[in-house]
Amino acid sequence: MNKYLKIIFALFVVLIICYFFLNTVKPDEDPSRAMVESYKSECREDIKAGRDLFKRLETYSGPKNVETILAPLNDLAIILGSSSSKAVLYQCVHPNAEIRDIAVSQEKEIIKLATDIALSVPIYHACSAVDVSDREAVTQRFLEHTLRDFRRSGVDKSEETRKRIRELKDELVVLGQEFSRNILEDVRSITLNSVNDLAGLPSDYIDAHKPDGNGKIHINTDYPDFIPFSRYAQNDQSRFELYKHFRNRGYPQNKAVLKNILMKRYELARLLGYKNYAAYVTETKMIKSESNIRDFIYKISEIATTRAEKEYQILLERLRKTDPKATKIGDWQKTYFQELVKQKRYNIDSKDIRKYFQFGNVRNGIFDLTTTLYDVTFRPWKTEIWHESVEAYEMLDKGRVIGRFFLDLHSRENKYKHAAHFDLKSGVTGRQIPTSVLVCNFPGEENESALMEHSQVVTFFHEFGHMLHHFFAGNQQWVKFSGIATEFDFIEAPSQMLEEWVWDTTTLQIFAVNKEGQTIPPELVEKMVEAKEFGIGLDTKHQMFYAAMSLDFYDCDPNDLDLDATMSALQNRYSPFEYVPATHMYANFGHLDGYSAMYFTYMWSKVISKDLFSRFKQEGMLNPKIAGEYRKAVLAVGGSKDAVDLIRDFLGRPYSFEPFAVWLNDDESSK
Numbered sequence: 216m217n218k219y220l221k222i223i224f225a226l227f228v229v230l231i232i233c234y235f236f237l238n239t240v241k242p243d244e245d246p247s248r249a250m251v252e253s254y255k256s257e258c259r260e261d262i263k264a265g266r267d268l269f270k271r272l273e274t275y276s277g278p279k280n281v282e283t284i285l286a287p288l289n290d291l292a293i294i295l296g297s298s299s300s301k302a303v304l305y306q307c308v309h310p311n312a313e314i315r316d317i318a319v320s321q322e323k324e325i326i327k328l329a330t331d332i333a334l335s336v337p338i339y340h341a342c343s344a345v346d347v348s349d350r351e352a353v354t355q356r357f358l359e360h361t362l363r364d365f366r367r368s369g370v371d372k373s374e375e376t377r378k379r380i381r382e383l384k385d386e387l388v389v390l391g392q393e394f395s396r397n398i399l400e401d402v403r404s405i406t407l408n409s410v411n412d413l414a415g416l417p418s419d420y421i422d423a424h425k426p427d428g429n430g431k432i433h434i435n436t437d438y439p440d441f442i443p444f445s446r447y448a449q450n451d452q453s454r455f456e457l458y459k460h461f462r463n464r465g466y467p468q469n470k471a472v473l474k475n476i477l478m479k480r481y482e483l484a485r486l487l488g489y490k491n492y493a494a495y496v497t498e499t500k501m502i503k504s505e506s507n508i509r510d511f512i513y514k515i516s517e518i519a520t521t522r523a524e525k526e527y528q529i530l531l532e533r534l535r536k537t538d539p540k541a542t543k544i545g546d547w548q549k550t551y552f553q554e555l556v557k558q559k560r561y562n563i564d565s566k567d568i569r570k571y572f573q574f575g576n577v578r579n580g581i582f583d584l585t586t587t588l589y590d591v592t593f594r595p596w597k598t599e600i601w602h603e604s605v606e607a608y609e610m611l612d613k614g615r616v617i618g619r620f621f622l623d624l625h626s627r628e629n630k631y632k633h634a635a636h637f638d639l640k641s642g643v644t645g646r647q648i649p650t651s652v653l654v655c656n657f658p659g660e661e662n663e664s665a666l667m668e669h670s671q672v673v674t675f676f677h678e679f680g681h682m683l684h685h686f687f688a689g690n691q692q693w694v695k696f697s698g699i700a701t702e703f704d705f706i707e708a709p710s711q712m713l714e715e716w717v718w719d720t721t722t723l724q725i726f727a728v729n730k731e732g733q734t735i736p737p738e739l740v741e742k743m744v745e746a747k748e749f750g751i752g753l754d755t756k757h758q759m760f761y762a763a764m765s766l767d768f769y770d771c772d773p774n775d776l777d778l779d780a781t782m783s784a785l786q787n788r789y790s791p792f793e794y795v796p797a798t799h800m801y802a803n804f805g806h807l808d809g810y811s812a813m814y815f816t817y818m819w820s821k822v823i824s825k826d827l828f829s830r831f832k833q834e835g836m837l838n839p840k841i842a843g844e845y846r847k848a849v850l851a852v853g854g855s856k857d858a859v860d861l862i863r864d865f866l867g868r869p870y871s872f873e874p875f876a877v878w879l880n881d882d883e884s885s886k
């Protein structure tokens with residue numbers, strides 16, 4: 216009996232232990248769950264803080280001055296700016312689908328609140344009552360721009376009109392997101408039957424594209440696949456097929472989406488008292504009007520014509536070696552033949568150049584160059600990251616942190632496919648350190664010595680240029696003028712200018728070293744520069760096709776607009792490369808939403824950047840004195856002055872087209 220009791224007792228103890236074990240020890244907390252919950256509550260808090268402040272401002276009835284009205288409005292902009300920037304970033308890079316979805320709704324919420332503020336009659340009246348006549352110029356400018364932006368948002372229109380404006384803005388957010396999602400998610404591919412179809416491609420590309428179980432090779436329309444294939448693949452038919460898929464991403468879904476965006480923006484512009492949306496968006500830019508864009512496109516296209524014609528003939532002659540009857544170069548052939556011509560004429564091969572651009576060296580080289588020019592330093596920054604391949608750094612000026620940044624530089628599934636600088640936080644004096652994210656799709660995740668294309672190095676410098684602008688202009692009282700918050704058609708100029716350094720021997724010798732430790736030879740850089748200049752006439756004309764499409768889609772009543780007919784006509788008019796039937800490139804031209812009528816801004820900024828660069832060219836590219844003056848007069852100013860004025864401050868004269876025209880017409884390389 217005693218023995219049975221012992222067994223029963225032992226079983227009882229085991230049961231108790233099991234009971235406690237099951238009830239006290241839970242499975243590990245799911246870290247991704249915690250991350251989702253934490254982001255969700257951060258979003259809720261931001262919206263609550265913003266809504267509370269908005270309500271306080273709307274109902275405020277005390278004395279109206281800078282401290283009671285403009286300062287809280289600035290606070291509101293800081294909250295909304297940071298929250299919306301994070302939401303935009305997460306949509307593009309976060310590996311967690313739930314977080315991407317939360318980010319989409321957060322962006323919508325923020326835009327809704329921003330629209331409420333922009334259409335708030337009490338806040339507009341409160342701002343109008345603030346007297347800044349005895350304040351410093353930048354505060355006067357802040358009020359002037361704030362009132363201007365209120366009027367541009369329709370705050371002084373009837374209640375019924377304001378209601379419609381709000382509806383349109385909400386709908387446009389949804390449509391814009393749909394437009395980019397359709398592009399992002401539409402990855403198409405071609406199937407090759409044998410490795411012979413990869414002839415011409417670099418060996419690492421061939422290694423990365425092994426045949427599947429059925430011996431088939433798949434090449435998709437994402438940039439890391441598409442760009443080398445367009446440049447090197449000898450098989451014309453495969454290049455043509457991949458090109459057609461690439462030009463059709465987002466089609467047909469985005470045809471209706473884009474048409475809807477154009478219609479709603481047109482209606483919005485009309486309600487606000489403008490002829491069309493192009494007239495509305497250009498009012499606050501350097502270019503000032505849509506007719507100035509048209510003149511600009513015409514002028515640039517004219518300047519480039521002679522050179523483009525010479526270059527076209529060179530490509531055609533090369534094609535005729537294999538196809539004697541050829542009368543034209545197809546749009547899908549231009550990259551390939553330009554590469555062949557460059558190899559022959561300049562005796563260089565992009566594959567030889569790549570040897571000198573190991574990812575890790577390039578990244579460190581950009582840091583070193585920035586240190587040389589601006590006397591700043593970099594150090595790793597310990598913080599949370601959203602993917603294991605992301606790196607974080609701080610930039611210091613005389614020991615003080617003046618910028619923080621994330622480098623999210625390698626491709627992965629569901630990640631933004633292009634290269635971009637995201638301004639995560641804008642700098643506000645004494646309150647917020649500017650923070651940026653560079654998002655690109657470079658090799659080198661597994662191995663820092665992975666090789667980059669020189670064009671990718673150019674991209675890296677370009678995006679880094681945006682970041683430096685954002686950091687150096689991060690010491691502002693008004694967040695409205697902080698960082699790259701300058702006129703939209705000036706933003707690209709500092710970045711485009713920084714690209715010049717990627718073609719400078721002395722700069723390249725800092726970091727362009729091959730595996731054997733040899734530095735890039737100066738003769739190779741010289742040839743690279745000559746080769747780069749080959750094709751600029753053609754490219755400038757082709758860019759004017761994009762600029763004209765962006766303008767023509769917005770400079771009209773879209774009810775009368777035939778997207779396909781207009782696009783193909785413009786390509787045939789401006790680009791040296793004819794429109795390829797049954798392609799619908801507007802369906803994946805993301806800028807048509809983001810830049811609306813203002814794609815011209817890339818070329819416009821190039822004109823400005825050539826002008827700004829003229830001083831460095833004369834007085835030394837690695838001259839810290841000039842760099843210091845440039846930082847002070849141009850970069851640090853942010854949006855607190857008109858771009859036209861800060862350019863004049865740096866150059867000592869108004870901006871000019873001359874350096875651009877000289878560069879474009881210096882056609883040694885097209886002879």
Ligand SMILES: [Zn+2]
Pocket residue numbers: 677678681707710
């Ligand atoms: Zn850019």
